[in-house]
Amino acid sequence: MIRIIATGKGGAGKTTVIATMSRLLSREGYRVLxxxxxxxxxxxxSLGIPFTTTRTLAEDKTGIREQLLGDDPEDGHGHNHEHNHPVSIDQLLRLYEVYAQDNVRVLVMGTIPYGGAGCICSSISLVKTLIEQIASRIERYDFIIIDSQAGSEILGRGLAVDYDYNLVVTEAFPKSMEVARHVMKLAGDLRIKKQVVVVNKVKDGNETDLVLKSLCLNAEICYPVRYDERVAEADRNGQLILDTAPDSWMVGDIKEIMNMIQVSCRPEGGAG
Ligand SMILES: Nc1ncnc2c1ncn2[C@@H]1O[C@H](COP(=O)(O)OP(=O)(O)OP(=O)(O)O)[C@@H](O)[C@H]1O
Ligand SMILES: [Mg+2]
Incomplete structure (x- = not known):
């Protein structure tokens, strides 16, 4: 199972890139969460799931934590303390997983319920535990892909220790590149195996060169994704460009990144 996290400055395009890539991977036959x-x-x-229908992990934080931590690693079954019956991690996931377009499965961590409710640290920690248990105990997915809040908080909380990829999404301007530089440093601290820099919204070739130079990167880890105004237009209508203009060069550029990841992961299986 390949674990990927997308990081970068607000508005750089993390959610758009992840939503597009996860659907493309799923179309290839991979089981994607x-x-x-x-x-x-x-x-x-972005994956076509109405906001109101999603049951979030944060809503049931205490119960989920009890089930995960009460799980017996030997038999894959835990104990639901409230109702006193066993709960496997598979059963738990089925309660929260939503099937989106192209069969991508989605889990939503959840939000801050009211002003003054405090930080999201405990929810991030819950997601971390959940992914660790999925990784060590079940064969349910080929890819787990995390979309994160802008900035470096998620890495500061240690969510992505030993992950396979940090997909750093950046635009070619100084503030965006500065965030990219910082998340790459933190990802290194967390021993994330590979870092791929997605230079998004590229309008000319010089922008990729600028990012390469500013961040002192090897060209082979840097992938341009071209600007296409139809991306934002689709977004404004609650759609993805994959549905409104599937022949977009932006989709083609994401396919390149997906192919690179597929090739680098091939020995460990998946559908490819
Ligand atoms: N290649 C592209 N060409 C044109 N517009 C793009 C492209 N990629 C993303 N966008 C647009 O940029 C805006 C921000 O994208 P997105 O929401 O994916 O960013 P984000 O990094 O997830 O932001 P946040 O940190 O706020 O969650 C959206 O309007 C999106 O449609
Ligand atoms: Mg986003």
Whole structure:
């Protein structure tokens, strides 16, 4: 199972890239779970799931934590303390997983319920535990892809230790690149195996060169995704460009990144 996290500055395009890539991977036959850890909860909407129908992990935080921590690693079954019957991690996931377009499965971490409710640390920690248990105990997915809140908080909380990819989404301007630089440093601290820099909304070739130079990157880890105004137009209508203009060069650029990831993951299986 390949674990990927998308990081970067607000508005750089994390959610758009993840939503598009996860659907493309799913179309290839991979079992893909995406987890929205951004309290803004945009990812499910980008995947066609109405905001109101999503049951979030944060809503049932205490119960889920009890079930996960009460789980017996030997038999894969835990104990539901409240109702006193066993709960497997598979059963737990079925309660919260929503099937989106192209069969992508989505989990939503959840948001801050009211002003003054405090930070989202405990919800992030819950997602971390959940993914660790999925990774060590069940064969349910080929890819887990995390969409994160803007900035470095998610890495500061140690969510992505030993992940396979940090997909750093950046635009070619200084503030965006500065965030990219910082998340790459933190991802290194967390021993994330590969970092891929997605230079998004590219309008000319110089922008990729600028990012390469500013961040001192090797060209082979840097992938341009071209600007296409139809992306934002689709977004405004609650759609993805994959449905409104599937022949877009932006979709083609995301396919390139997906192909690279598929090739690099091939020995471990998946559908490819
Ligand atoms: N390649 C592209 N060409 C044109 N517009 C794009 C492209 N990629 C993303 N956008 C647009 O940029 C805006 C921000 O994208 P998105 O919401 O994916 O960013 P984000 O990094 O997830 O932001 P946030 O940190 O706020 O969650 C959206 O309006 C989206 O449609
Ligand atoms: Mg987003």
């Amino acid at each position: 995406v987890i929205d850890t951004d309290p803004s909860m945009n990812l499910a909407m």
